[in-house]
Each structure stands twice: as structure tokens, then as C-alpha cells.
Amino acid sequence: MWVERHGPGWRIREQVAGKKVTIESGYPTKTAAKAAITRMSADRMRGEYIDPKAGRITLGSWIDAWWPSYAATLKPTTQRTESSRVRNHIRPLLGHLPLDEVDTLAIQQFVSTLAAGGEGRRPISPKTIRNVHAILHKLLDAAVGQRLIRVNPSGSTGLPRVRRVEMRFLTTPEIGRLLAATPEHWKPLVTLLVATGLRYGEATALRVGRVDVLAGRLEVLEAMHDGIGGVPIFTDPKSERSRRTVTFPPAVGHVLAPLLVGRDRNDLVFTDLDGKRAVTRNFRQRVWPRILEDAGLGRVRLHDLRHTHVAHLISAGRPLTAISRRMGHASIAVTSDVYGHLLTEVDEGIMTAVAGMLPPPPDGGNLGGTGSEQPGAGRNVNEVRAGQML
Template sequence: MPTPTMHRAKDGTETWKVRYRTGGRGSKATSRTFASERAATTFARLLADVGADRAEQIADARAGAREGTPTVAQWCAKHIELLTGVGETCLRTYRGHVRNDLGELGPLPVDAVHPDDVARWVNAMAKEKVRGGKPISGKTIANRHSFLSAAMKRAVRSGLISSSPCDGTRLPRTEREPMVFLTHEEYLRFLGCFAPRWQPMVTTLFSTGLRWGEITALRVGDVDLQRRDPITGEPAPVATIERAWRRDGTVGPPKSRRSRRTVALAPEVVEVLTPLIEKRPAYDYVFRAAGGEEVKHRTFSKDVWAPAVRLANGEPAQPEKGRVTVPRRADGEPITPLSPALGKRPRIHDARHSNASWLLGAGVPINYVQAHLGHESITTTVDRYGHVMPAAQQAIRGAISGALTAAHPQIEG
């Protein structure tokens, strides 16, 4: 970074000069003079961070602006400090954005950021690669942009800038991995690929649509298998979702306000849960790993779910490279690959998708499905699962058919 030098005029006035080159070594040297060391140091940092051309543009744009304006990184950090009602996991994610994701925006003064800078930042993220060489997801880009936008709106309210440079940014959209829906018959075949000790948990995943963090945080006291409907007196067993595992390895409130909910349990689920919760303390987790500890996603995915997916698709449980425990039946014999193969490779979260498709396929109103899944907005439910609503599809087919029937005979082959 260039070092500012101080010059004192005959009248005692001090100025600070920064010398730099607009190109590489051997290019013509130039300089800029500032009224304070602080302003000169800010410009010197910009030279080091964004290059001469961009630093000059920013300096010109900020001519006459007040000194001491924070950089984007500094302002975002202050924004995080002032947030209320936000959990530590979310705050940790935001701090990670400040450290790792602001790119060339980070060192820019807040009042020097132009919408074009935000657009270049978004385009640069769209070219990023994650583990495995896949492009970064559109959702990740949207999350980072949303964080920066919130910080910039605070800057507007604080009088640092007149408008947010994030407004109007068009965000890229990337393809999502398609959801995998299992039919009832496919689910039963898939369930048979798990060792008996894991089948109750898999059954509960598919039958309740719980998120991974919710089912692994479910305690014995959250499950009421003896509950009866207060009006009819009929059995009405439920599980109350009060907590979920977070990314930082702690247990806290679930994902959103509507994620706190009561989930109905089918008689088949009651049957598999009864021996798991009988005579166990209320604070104990319903599902535990072999060693008694909580079930970890990474371990379950690698050692339990992935072998079952391979078996369901007619493959050996153990991959060519690596070692896993081959699941066994109750009699101790290894579970053999399915034939014919399932032809689908569901992920753990696809149990939740399958549950939604079963409910909608059975004609359960979509607002009931929203409450069952704990979606904050019904828009989320419609966007994700609207295409699996047979009644809606049938209505569309009928309407189109009615519109075409009169004209159809007129079409000449």
C-alpha cells in the first residue's frame, strides 16, 4: 500500500500526498493531495484494494463528502451489532459474509458504492464454484445480497447515503436439484433397505415431514401418544415441535414462528414409536445413535441413508471405494439389493417432499399442508408443491379441454 507523505506550507497548513502509478511498473507516476492524513490513508487503501482506476473514480465521486465514512465491511459489521431478535447462528452466518463474501465491495466507502458495483459483485459470485465444482446456488447469492441490502437500507436511514445501491439488482437464478417423490409402494420398498433399528426413524421422517433438525431434536416429552380429541374423544396422538438443531451444534427454537407446531401422528407411527418412548425420561431424545448420542446428519447420511439408497437401486450397500456397515435384517442376514431397482435416489429431505405429495394427492387442503410442514408462508407451499396437486391439474385439463372442444373438429389433418 502506498504511504502518504505530509507536506507543510509556509503558512503552516498541512497536506497529505499519495504517490502511485496508474499502470504497472514503468508507467507514469502521479499523485493526489488530501487535506488530512485520514483521507490520504483511505485513498491509499483503495489503491491497494481496487486498483488505480477504480480508486480514482471513487475519490472523484466522494469529492466534498465528509471524512470518516465507514467502508462497506465496517458498516456491515456495525449493522450486525445493531440487529435485534436474531439468533447466534444467524449472526455467525452474517459475520461470515463480512469476512468472506463482500469481495471488492468490502473496502469501498459506503457512500461510494454504485449499483454497477453491486451488479459486478453479483456477477462475480455467479462464477464462483463450490465443493465438487458446482456453481454457487442462486439461493446463496440471494442470501448474501439480502444481507448487504439490509445493511445499506440502514445506511439510508442513518443518513450516510440517499438511496440503496442494492435496489433493482437482478439476481441470477440457478437450477435446483429436482425433488424426488416416492409413492407409497416405493416408500415401503425403500424402508426395507434399512436395518430394523433405523426403520422407526425413517418411518417418522416420511410420515410427519419433519425437517432433519426437528426430528433429531424431538424429545420423548414432545410425543403424546395417549392424546384424545377433546370433542370426539377419538385417539389423536401428536408430536409437538418446540426445538431444532442448529448449524452451530446447539438446540434452539425451530426455523420460524410457524415451525412451532403440532404434528398429527398416524396409527402406524404410533405403533413404531410406542416401544421407543415407553419408560424413558421426558428430556431424552426419541432417536439416538448406537452409542446413545444424538444422531448426526453426516454420519446418518453416509452410514445409514446412502447404503439404503444404493440397495434400493440394485447396488451393493458398500461403495467401491470406502467402507460402510452393511445393513442387516432382524435375523442377522445382510439386506440384499432390490430387484427390480427403485430407479430413484432420494435425499433425506425428500422424505419431507414425499410427505407433502401424499397429503396433497389425498386432497388435504393446501393451507393444512402448510401448517403441517411449518411453512411460514403459504406461498412457499404453493411454489414447491403446487405441481403435485391432482385436483388443480385436473381442473386445468378440464378447462383447456372445454376451450378446445369446439374448435378441435375444425382442425384439418
């Protein structure tokens, strides 16, 4: 590499494949250009050299190069959602920028635009913004790995806080109203969701050969998701522990039995109204809201039926380890994190059970005694302790 004058300033030149090429230009003095050569040479010796021209590749071009190999590692449903986020948000707002101009400020402005909307764009939720930002972070991390840029500028982005969606737990009377308002065709599906806590995709992927109504159990081996153009996608369950056997009471077997008679083992248990197609998104988007309206229940997500199932198990004092296995959670920590706040209801029952194990105290349980000769008689425990400390 060498320096030479270029217009009013100086530039760095190098011979590559027999041709003289400009590495960088625009240095105000010869000394500044030579100092840059020294830094570049040191970076090359350490294996940290970044070609300045590499950063001029647009983010859109880098998406085209990076996406196919990344998409191949994703489940079909994840590939569909992440592709949508890149196509609808990242490419339109940042795709035209060279990689070296996608800096911290540009990314922060990008996040603000997603949150505020405007110019024909609707605001999107904090959770969606975080999901979009996560993909952008992966994009830029890969660019760092290919030595197109030196650092990932998305690491310090301020992101909107995600508001926790409150879980809805239906009471026994509310469950009765829900089932009463459910059309006959859909009643077996809703009953199963309430009685087993299956994820919606696990229930809609259930096949005839995996249900044993006499034994009162079913096998969860697949999950179904909405694909492009309404074509269903069948995948492995959410985690390895989601592959499980789930039991159900005779009442559930009673409503499932008619759906199994005379059908092939590989047929789906639940179908759309035509009795042939897999359950479509029409159930979630149109049928379910009408059921809730008829039942007078307000806003209840289908996933809240799973939460309801867990809440009733916890209220009945069932062990958290058993609940975790039944739900197919990746670990008991997941169960505890999601439902731990409900355990206070169980604590009261535990204390009652523990009290029943022990003989009653001789003084009837009144701490400090009841006679006037006892110090602190007529005072509560805190008053007695305070008197002892004085």
C-alpha cells in the same frame, strides 16, 4: 462554510469545534465550489446533508460497527449462516473499499465474481448469491440510515436466476425400498418423516414427553439445527403455525414405542448411534446417501420425504386446508404455491364424484344427440358450434 484556493483548485472549509477543517476539495473553479456550498446548505436545511468524509469509511469498518446490533436480532441458526456469508464473501471482496466507492458497478462486478469464481474461489450457486446480496443490501441500507451514503447502490443489481429444484415424490413401492434399506437404528426416524411430513429439524428435536403412542399423536414445539462445532441449537419452529399437534398411524407408534420406554420426558427421541448425543450432521452427510444408494433411489433430499407425504395426501383427496395445518405452513397460500400443481390429480377424482351425484342425461351423454334427424349428428361439439357461427 467558505471557499479558498488549494493548490491548482479550490476547496470548501468550515470551522468545527474551533478548528478549521476541509469539507471537500478538488473543485476546478471558485464558482463550482460556491455552488457546492449552496447545495450542502440546502441539504442541511432539509435534514438531508451527507458528510462527504463519512463515505470514506471502509465497508469492512462499517460491518464491524453494524453487525453486533444486527446479529442480536437474528435466530442463532440465521446468525451463523449470515455471519458466514459476510465473512466468506462480502468482507474479502468488498471490505477494503470506502463506502462511497461501493457503487452499482462495484456490486455488479462482485456478483459476477461470486458466480464465476476464480483466484482460488469456487463459483457459488445463484440462490447463495442472492442470499449474500440480500445481506449486502441490508448493510448499505443501514449506512443510508446513518447518513454515511446518500442512496443504496445495490437496488438495481442484476442477479442470476435461481433454478427451481424439482421436488421428488416417492411412490409406495419406493417408500418400501427406502425403509428396507434403512439401518435399524435410523428406521424409526425415516418412518416418522415419511408418515408425518415433519421437517427434519422438527423430528430430530422431538422429545419423549411430546409423543403419545397410544393416542397416535405428537407435539411439535422445537426445531434442532447444527451449531458451530457440532453443538446442536434448539429454536422455536419455523413459524407460529409450525407449533402444532400431528397425528400418526399405529404402525408409526409401533416403531417409536421402544425409543420411549424408561426414558425421561425431556430426553430426545432420536439420538446418534451412541444413544446419548443428538442426531449429528453425520446422518445427513454420510448415512442418508448410503441408504439411498442401497435402495437404488438416486438423488432424494430428506425434505423430499415431506413433499412425498403431501403428495400422497393430495392424491387421496384430502382438503388443502387440513394439509396446510398438518404441515405447519404459515398460511394455506404457502401450501397452494408449493403443491398447487399436484391438484390436477385430485380434480379428476372430484369430477368423478360430482358426476355420481347427478342422474344420467336422457341421451346417454352424447352432446348434439345420436339420431340422423338431429342437426350436427355425428359431429363433435366444436364442429356443431362452428356450424352455428357460420
